[in-house]
Amino acid sequence: AQSVTQLGSHVSVSEGALVLLRCNYSSSVPPYLFWYVQYPNQGLQLLLKYTSAATLVKGINGFEAEFKKSETSFHLTKPSAHMSDAAEYFCAVSGGSARQLTFGSGTQLTVLP
């Protein structure tokens, strides 16, 4: 079975500050890892995904994530937060025989002016 743990259900940062959203996964097979963002009253938008090609993955809107197998982590970062980054962020895992995405519980990001 696969699982995802997102540490911190709410994270607040000041505009211009570093954004760090934490994600740890559990998987018995090499995982595929995803970060999605959800704005209010909208669906999920893919930020980036890891599929074993490179451990540092760059996504849209200046976000990136690093796959660390030894730490079973896939943390999401952005050097400088914008007000428009305020949203809920979900980490997800799939792979092997798991034909679905297993999501973490989400992290609500607030950006303070």
Add this chain to the structure above:
Amino acid sequence: KAGVTQTPRYLIKTRGQQVTLSCSPISGHRSVSWYQQTPGQGLQFLFEYFSETQRNKGNFPGRFSGRQFSNSRSEMNVSTLELGDSALYLCASSLEGSSSGNTIYFGEGSWLTVV
């Protein structure tokens, strides 16, 4: 290229009724999955269809069902609605499904309120 389209976007139903939600995947995508999102349970997998066959099913009661048509469009049905079925239902499409690392694209969702 059009994205994943879900209809209706919002609906209100009464307990005991049934509801059908529709999803049109991205052109060329053969895998369609459905997820339920609630504040208490988060995002939970309902089922996945590929080439008109259900490939995988989540841990939901039999009141939740789905199907996929030859043009890859999918519908999900919930019978005998309960208050706890109130949720955002998200449809997702991909070329081959999430097990192969394909990018999974989500629609805007259908907001169901059961009263």
